Amino acid sequence: MKFGLPCVAVFCLLLATSLGHAEVATPADAAKLDIPVGDVPDGYVKVDGFVTDWASAQTVESRALIRAEAEYDWTGPRDCSVLVQAQADRAFLYLAIEVRDNVVVGKKGRKAGDRVELWIDGGEPAGKRRVRMIELGLGEVPDGGKPTVTYGYPKNLVRKEIEGVKADGAMRKTGYFFEVALPLASLSDPAPGVEPLGVAIIVRDWDYDDANEDEAAVATAPFDARKERSPATMGRLLLPSTVDPLGGFYQTVPAAKGTRVVSEAWVQVSGDARRERVALLEKWLVVAGRGVGDGDFYYYTLPHGPNYTYDSMELRDLTGDGGAEFILRYSVSHPGQIQQQFLAIYRLFFDSINLVFLAEAGNTGPGWTVTNQVSFDPKGPGGTTRIVVSKPVATGVTKKTYTDVDADLITDWDKVLLPWKAPPSRTYEWQDTQFIKR
Numbered sequence: 443m444k445f446g447l448p449c450v451a452v453f454c455l456l457l458a459t460s461l462g463h464a465e466v467a468t469p470a471d472a473a474k475l476d477i478p479v480g481d482v483p484d485g486y487v488k489v490d491g492f493v494t495d496w497a498s499a500q501t502v503e504s505r506a507l508i509r510a511e512a513e514y515d516w517t518g519p520r521d522c523s524v525l526v527q528a529q530a531d532r533a534f535l536y537l538a539i540e541v542r543d544n545v546v547v548g549k550k551g552r553k554a555g556d557r558v559e560l561w562i563d564g565g566e567p568a569g570k571r572r573v574r575m576i577e578l579g580l581g582e583v584p585d586g587g588k589p590t591v592t593y594g595y596p597k598n599l600v601r602k603e604i605e606g607v608k609a610d611g612a613m614r615k616t617g618y619f620f621e622v623a624l625p626l627a628s629l630s631d632p633a634p635g636v637e638p639l640g641v642a643i644i645v646r647d648w649d650y651d652d653a654n655e656d657e658a659a660v661a662t663a664p665f666d667a668r669k670e671r672s673p674a675t676m677g678r679l680l681l682p683s684t685v686d687p688l689g690g691f692y693q694t695v696p697a698a699k700g701t702r703v704v705s706e707a708w709v710q711v712s713g714d715a716r717r718e719r720v721a722l723l724e725k726w727l728v729v730a731g732r733g734v735g736d737g738d739f740y741y742y743t744l745p746h747g748p749n750y751t752y753d754s755m756e757l758r759d760l761t762g763d764g765g766a767e768f769i770l771r772y773s774v775s776h777p778g779q780i781q782q783q784f785l786a787i788y789r790l791f792f793d794s795i796n797l798v799f800l801a802e803a804g805n806t807g808p809g810w811t812v813t814n815q816v817s818f819d820p821k822g823p824g825g826t827t828r829i830v831v832s833k834p835v836a837t838g839v840t841k842k843t844y845t846d847v848d849a850d851l852i853t854d855w856d857k858v859l860l861p862w863k864a865p866p867s868r869t870y871e872w873q874d875t876q877f878i879k880r
C-alpha cells in the first residue's frame with residue numbers, strides 16, 4: 443500500500459533519493475521452495491472453496507518479494523504473501539492457495555490485477571516447451587463466483603482450454619483463496635510420471651493506491667518468469683509418485699528394503715516419452731513408472747547366490763530403437779580366491795525384462811588373470827551397436843595350471859574365454875530379439 447497524499451509520496455521520494463535509491467526486488471530474492479503434495483484417495487478433495495479437506499496437507503509459505511520496491515509498492519506480508527497447500531490423487535493435482543492481500547482488485551487498464559501464476563517444468567521428456575504456466579485469476583470470486591484458470595505460457599497453449607479443470611474461491615478478510623483441481627495431464631506433456639516436476643508459484647499484486655504504482659510480486663522460487671525461465675531456478679513439486687518411485691516394489695518385496703542400491707537412473711524404457719526409474723539392487727532389477735507393469739512397477743530377480751556381487755549398471759541404446767538397454771556387470775566368487783566376471787545385457791520393456799546377451803568377461807585367481815575386453819561399436823547395421831569381445835589375454839596362467847570352476851555348468855564359458863580355446867575376437871550383431879555371433 444502506498445501513501446494516499448501525493449505530497450507525502452514526493453517527500454518520501456526526495457528522502458529516498460537523498461538516502462540512496464530504494465532496492466528493487468528481483469526474482470533472485472526468493473528462496474527455492476519444494477512443494478510437498480499429499481497423497482489422497484480419488485475424489486477426496488472437493489473443489490468448493492472450503493478448506494475442510496486440507497487439514498492434513500503441509501503448508502508452504504512465501505513472503506519473498508521478487509518484484510517492486512519494498513518501500514513504495516509493498517509494505518509487508520499483509521500487503522502480499524502466499525500460503526500454498528497441495529494434494530494429489532491419481533487424476534488431479536489439487537492446490538489450496540491463500541493469498542494475503544490488503545486490497546484485492548481485478549484488471550483495470552494497463553494494470554493486470556491480482557492473480558497467481560503456477561509455473562511448471564515438465565523436465566527433459568517434455569522437450570523444448572518443458573516450462574508452462576497456468577494462471578489463476580480472480581474472475582468472479584469478489585462477487586461470490588468462480589476464479590478463472592487459463593494457460594498463460596507458452597504461446598501455443600494460451601487459447602487452449604484446460605479440459606477437466608475445477609476451481610472455486612472465496613474472499614477473505616486478509617485477501618483471497620483459491621481451491622483448484624488441475625488434471626495431471628494439464629501440467630506437462632507428457633503427463634507427469636515418476637520424475638519430479640519443477641514448480642514456482644508467483645503471486646502478482648496490484649492495489650490501485652497510487653498513480654505510480656508498480657506491480658508487486660512474491661514467489662516460492664527464484665524463477666524469472668519474464669526472462670530466462672530457467673527450470674534450474676524452480677523448486678520441486680513433490681507428487682506422491684515422484685517422491686518414492688520404488689515404494690510399490692519395497693512393499694511387494696520387503697526383503698529388498700535396506701539392501702544396497704548399486705545404481706539408479708532415469709530411463710526411457712518404452713511407451714510414451716515419460717522416463718522410468720530403473721534401479722539395480724542387491725539381486726533385483728526394478729523398473730518403476732506410471733502405468734508400468736502391474737502397479738506402476740515390475741522387477742526381475744537376477745541370477746544370484748551368496749557368491750554373487752552385482753557391481754555396476756550402464757544404460758545405452760544398443761538396438762537403435764531409442765530405448766536403453768541395461769548393461770550389467772557382476773562377479774561370482776569361488777573357492778581358492780577364484781573369481782569370474784560377467785557382463786549381461788537386458789532389454790527393458792513396458793512390462794518385462796529380457797536377457798539378450800551374456801558373456802564371461804574375465805577370470806582371476808591368485809597371481810593370475812584372464813581377460814576379455816568387451817567393447818561397443820556403434821556402427822552396426824541399421825543404427826544398432828555391435829558387441830566386440832577381444833581376443834582373451836592370460837597372465838600368469840596356462841592351459842596346464844588353469845582351474846575350471848564352472849565345468850559342471852551348462853554354459854561352458856571357457857570356449858570363448860580362454861586364449862588356448864577361444865577364437866581371436868568375436869563380434870555380435872543385433873537380430874530381432876537377441877545378439878547373434880556374426
Ligand SMILES: [Ca+2]
Nearest residue numbers: 488490492495
Ligand atoms: Ca474443499
Ligand SMILES: [Ca+2]
Nearest residue numbers: 521543544545
Ligand atoms: Ca496488496
Ligand SMILES: [Ca+2]
Nearest residue numbers: 545546648649
Ligand atoms: Ca492487491
